[in-house]
Amino acid sequence: MNTRPVAWFHAQFEVPAEWETVRHSANRLAGRLEFATRAGFQALFSWQACRREPDAPRMMLEFLRREIAKTDPERARNLRDLRAGRVGAFETGHAGEGLPCLAARYLPAAGQYVQWIFPRFDAARFAREWSPLLLGTRPNDGPRRRWCLFGLDLRLPDELDLEHAEVFPADVTLLFESRRKLAVHAHRWGLPEELLRGTTLADFYHRVLLRRHSVVRRVYETALGGRRAVGIDFDRRGEFQLDTLAGRRWKGRGTAWHDAAEQRIYAVEVAGRGRVPDLAPGEMFSHVAA
Amino acid sequence: MWRRKPERPAIDFALQLEMVPLRNAKVAREDVADGARLTVDLRHRGLAAALARPLRLRRNKSYVLQGAGLELFDAIDGRRTVGDLADWLAERHRLTFFESRALVVEYLSGLIRRGLVAVARVAPE
Numbered sequence: 001m002n003t004r005p006v007a008w009f010h011a012q013f014e015v016p017a018e019w020e021t022v023r024h025s026a027n028r029l030a031g032r033l034e035f036a037t038r039a040g041f042q043a044l045f046s047w048q049a050c051r052r053e054p055d056a057p058r059m060m061l062e063f064l065r066r067e068i069a070k071t072d073p074e075r076a077r078n079l080r081d082l083r084a085g086r087v088g089a090f091e092t093g094h095a096g097e098g099l100p101c102l103a104a105r106y107l108p109a110a111g112q113y114v115q116w117i118f119p120r121f122d123a124a125r126f127a128r129e130w131s132p133l134l135l136g137t138r139p140n141d142g143p144r145r146r147w148c149l150f151g152l153d154l155r156l157p158d159e160l161d162l163e164h165a166e167v168f169p170a171d172v173t174l175l176f177e178s179r180r181k182l183a184v185h186a187h188r189w190g191l192p193e194e195l196l197r198g199t200t201l202a203d204f205y206h207r208v209l210l211r212r213h214s215v216v217r218r219v220y221e222t223a224l225g226g227r228r229a230v231g232i233d234f235d236r237r238g239e240f241q242l243d244t245l246a247g248r249r250w251k252g253r254g255t256a257w258h259d260a261a262e263q264r265i266y267a268v269e270v271a272g273r274g275r276v277p278d279l280a281p282g283e284m285f286s287h288v289a290a
Numbered sequence: 291m292w293r294r295k296p297e298r299p300a301i302d303f304a305l306q307l308e309m310v311p312l313r314n315a316k317v318a319r320e321d322v323a324d325g326a327r328l329t330v331d332l333r334h335r336g337l338a339a340a341l342a343r344p345l346r347l348r349r350n351k352s353y354v355l356q357g358a359g360l361e362l363f364d365a366i367d368g369r370r371t372v373g374d375l376a377d378w379l380a381e382r383h384r385l386t387f388f389e390s391r392a393l394v395v396e397y398l399s400g401l402i403r404r405g406l407v408a409v410a411r412v413a414p415e
Contacts, residue, residue: 020388038307038373038387169392170385190385194357263384 001129005153007146008033009162010047010110013137016129019043021149026165033149043133044117053106054113057084060093060102063117067100087134094121101126107139147174151188151264154284160184181273183250184284185212189265192258196265202230205256205267209234214252222255224281229257236271248273255281307373307391309409311366311398317406325356328363330405353404358383362397366407372398 002017009028018037025031032046061082069076082093087103094101101121106113114137118130140146144155147162150172160176163183170190177183187208189195195204202219209216214234222231232254238247252271259266270279301309318329329352334342341347355363358379365378372394380390401407 020386022388036388038391040303169389169396170383190389191358191383193383197357 001132003132005146005148006033007140007148010107010112010140011045011114011137012140012146012148013045013133015043015133024149024165024167026162028161041119043119043130045114046117047112047114049111050106050113051111053108056091056104056106056113057082057093059113060091060104063102064093064095064100068095087131088137090116090134090137092134097121097123101130103130103134105137109139109141147176147186150174152186152266154184154186154268156184156284157279181250182277182279183252183269183271184279185254185267185269185271186284187256187265187267190263192260192263192265196258201256201258201265202232204265205230205232205254208256208267209236209254209269213237215249224255224257225285227257227259229255229281231255233276234269234271250274251276305411306395307371307376308412309372310368310370310412311372311375311401311407311409312368313363313366314406314408322354325354326360326363328353328355328406332405351404353406359397362394363401363406371412372409 003014004017006013006015006021008024009031015035019035019042020037021033022036023032023034025033029049030047032044034044035042061079064082065076065079068079079095082095085092089105090103091105092101092103098120101118102115103118104113104115116130116134116137118125141158143158145158145160147154147156150167152172152174154174156176157178159178159180160182161178162174163177164175166173172188174186175183176186202221206216206219209232214236216232216234218233220231222229234252234254235249236252237244237249250271250273252269253276254267254269256265256267258264266285268281268284270277314330316331320327320329329350331350332348333339334347338347342349361382362375362379365375370378372391375398376387376391376394379385379394380387383390385393398407398409402409
């Protein structure tokens with residue numbers, strides 16, 4: 001089975017390659033990722049901050065009762081036990097074929113209760129597809145946290161947290177910020193032939209930065225992982241709260257490159273208050289450096 | 291006196307992929323530098339229809355399509371479904387299925403609003 005990596009906030013795992021992320025949350029404390037194929041909804045991964053390890057079987061039973069009650073209240077009232085099991089660190093539970101199947105575990109270091117929900121229990125799929133997924137679901141920690149979703153694959157210092165995600169078809173921007181006033185913007189665009197029609201990568205990226213209220217200081221050619229790239233030094237006001245009106249300008253450096261084989265344009269900007277942070281694009285984009 | 295607008299029928303995900311876009315046969319096409327100019331007749335409604343001639347309201351409107359937009363318009367042949375077009379665009383531009391589907395649906399809805407394309411629901415077998 002072909003798989004692709006996903007890493008988001010507190011957990012990382014490998015999902016079947018044809019699963020796409022159709023809903024996402026950019027909240028560290030509680031949120032979810034939903035995966036679907038053209039055949040429909042496949043799975044939901046959720047996380048919820050918890051100070052202590054919760055009673056997972058009871059939470060799963062309550063969830064199933066609520067789900068079953070939507071169509072069969074009598075059956076929901078009589079549901080007393082889960083068909084429980086264990087896969088790796090996950091406790092699993094379901095109430096029979098055709099009903100949702102759940103798997104949950106607690107990540108003590110992150111203080112997070114994470115849960116997988118699969119829409120309909122199917123013993124064959126459980127063994128073939130879901131068990132490897134559960135076995136591969138592990139904490140996303142370390143000095144460099146991985147952020148791998150929507151085609152971007154970044155490794156960022158742990159102090160940087162996802163602040164904002166703009167996800168459109170073939171146009172993804174993730175913004176990370178730290179408490180030390182350090183910001184990283186990562187972009188990925190599709191349809192490069194259309195974006196670069198009648199223009200150059202330098203002009204295109206220049207316009208992107210201008211739209212983000214940056215003052216461009218210098219544009220230069222550079223290289224990244226053996227590819228030609230465009231570098232831009234810029235100044236920028238903060239994007240949120242009082243920074244937009246009265247903040248000091250942040251100094252930043254952006255790098256953009258066109259991956260012709262993948263038919264995508266990538267860009268990453270690092271900016272900091274007073275000075276450009278010491279973060280090289282090759283360190284952040286692991287697949288580019290390789 | 292005022293009739294309520296009929297409610298739009300719900301279109302689910304699977305049905306949307308089975309819809310077949312059709313080009314407006316009355317659209318005039320003229321090739322221009324790196325694209326094509328499509329001209330469609332306008333239909334004024336209500337008061338505008340009565341005043342169109344005295345006020346010399348425009349009778350047609352032109353749009354220039356280029357690049358992937360023109361390729362997509364040309365790929366509409368009355369047989370390919372929305373799903374087929376999404377697969378075609380995804381393969382051609384290395385997009386994921388959901389990226390491609392969203393772009394195709396958004397673009398088609400723009401073409402439909404401008405009267406260049408209509409969509410037909412495939413009759414059940």
